[in-house]
Amino acid sequence: MDKNKDFKKAQIERLKFIEFLLQFKGWVTRQDVASQFGVSEAAATRDFRFYREMAEQNIQYNDSKKHWDISSDTFANVYAISPQEAFGKLRNKSTFGSLEIDGQDGVLCPPRLSLPSVNIISAFTRAMSGKRAIKIRYASSNSTQTRVVVPHSLVDNGLRWHARVYDREKSQFGDFVLGRVISIEEENIDIKPEEVAENDHQWFRFVKLELVPHPNPENLKNPEALKIEYGMDNGVLTKLVRAAAVGYWLRLWNVDTTPDHCLEGGEFQLWLQNHETLYDVDNAFLAPRQKKKVNC
Numbered sequence: 001m002d003k004n005k006d007f008k009k010a011q012i013e014r015l016k017f018i019e020f021l022l023q024f025k026g027w028v029t030r031q032d033v034a035s036q037f038g039v040s041e042a043a044a045t046r047d048f049r050f051y052r053e054m055a056e057q058n059i060q061y062n063d064s065k066k067h068w069d070i071s072s073d074t075f076a077n078v079y080a081i082s083p084q085e086a087f088g089k090l091r092n093k094s095t096f097g098s099l100e101i102d103g104q105d106g107v108l109c110p111p112r113l114s115l116p117s118v119n120i121i122s123a124f125t126r127a128m129s130g131k132r133a134i135k136i137r138y139a140s141s142n143s144t145q146t147r148v149v150v151p152h153s154l155v156d157n158g159l160r161w162h163a164r165v166y167d168r169e170k171s172q173f174g175d176f177v178l179g180r181v182i183s184i185e186e187e188n189i190d191i192k193p194e195e196v197a198e199n200d201h202q203w204f205r206f207v208k209l210e211l212v213p214h215p216n217p218e219n220l221k222n223p224e225a226l227k228i229e230y231g232m233d234n235g236v237l238t239k240l241v242r243a244a245a246v247g248y249w250l251r252l253w254n255v256d257t258t259p260d261h262c263l264e265g266g267e268f269q270l271w272l273q274n275h276e277t278l279y280d281v282d283n284a285f286l287a288p289r290q291k292k293k294v295n296c
Contacts, residue, residue: 007050014039014047015054016079020089022059022070023077025099029067032098054078116161116178123184124151124163131196133168133189137182145169148189149176152197157248164203164244166195173200175244175283202282205243209250210236210274215261220269236273246278247286257287 007015014037021028033044048068052059057074061067089095093106127134133150149165155175162175197203212235213223220226223235230237241249253270256263257278261271268288278284 010037011047011050013037014044015051018047018051018068019055019058019077019079020081020095021098022068023075023081024086024090026072027062027065027067027069036094036098051078112160114160114179116181120178120181120184121154121161123186124154124178126186127151128153131191132186133191133195135185135187135189136176137184138176139180139182144182147176150191150195151176152200153203154178155245155248157245158252164200166191166200168195173202173244200244202244203242206240207243207246207277207281208274209239209241209246209255209272209277211239211253211255211270212236212273214256214269214271216264216268218264219256219266226269237270243281244283246281247283250287254288257284257289263288 014033017033017036018028021032030041030044030048033039033047034041048059055076055078058071058076058078059068060071062069087107090107091109096104096106123134126132128151133148135146135148138145138147148168149163150168151163151165153164155162155164161178163178165174165176166172167174167176193199211230212232213226214220226232227235239249250257250272254267255270255272256268257272257275259275272278272287278287
């Protein structure tokens with residue numbers, strides 16, 4: 001049976017939920033489906049029948065426990081799920097609660113030190129959608145000023161959210177932290193040709209990063225661990241990322257970017273072996289590197 005044939009969108013979501021619980025909990029009941037989606041148990045029963053017709057090898061009824069068990073030896077996903085999607089579902093307290101894991105109410109994630117206002121975020125996205133400039137009151141590290149900016153993208157750098165914008169004050173593209181925006185005036189300000197996203201060369205330039213286990217045995221005693229964890233190909237993990245984000249990612253990953261891998265400490269388990277790739281990357285200074293007064 002075609003996995004989407006004649007199924008409405010809502011029913012497809014229920015079938016995906018059945019498969020998710022089979023795979024991540026090991027069993028699933030009609031009540032699981034009924035309570036999650038607010039449908040009758042009769043409707044849930046039909047969903048199980050349809051799922052079994054699609055993937056009989058995945059599911060078997062447990063008479064004694066009155067639920068459906070995974071057939072782990074023959075299980076194969078009908079609905080492909082990526083690791084990102086799986087972790088996204090596990091972060092959702094309602095979905096995680098369906099797994100019935102004692103003493104847990106979801107995946108423990110690092111607390112955010114700050115989150116921007118929804119009103120601030122939505123004002124930026126409206127400007128992006130409408131291709132307009134906006135006037136903001138902004139607190140930078142040096143001063144608080146009124147600035148006119150043209151936003152084109154949002155970035156979650158792992159620590160905070162920022163917008164990639166054209167800054168009329170400096171006549172260049174840059175990053176503005178959304179949590180530092182005090183107020184916004186949404187005026188009908190047209191943008192100029194030089195302010196469009198296509199002219200943000202750092203955003204549209206892609207940089208190849210070649211990450212390898214740190215050569216210093218004091219930093220990393222068992223390089224094989226990282227090769228396994230990151231699925232390295234011949235000992236190298238290659239990532240292609242936007243130049244405008246390179247510094248943020250390397251800092252987040254604690255990658256030693258010094259030419260001679262001289263940063264010491266167990267936090268530096270990766271080294272950027274093609275460090276020359278950072279040439280002309282505006283935010284490369286954010287990446288872990290030697291301080292000027294330190295002789296490496």
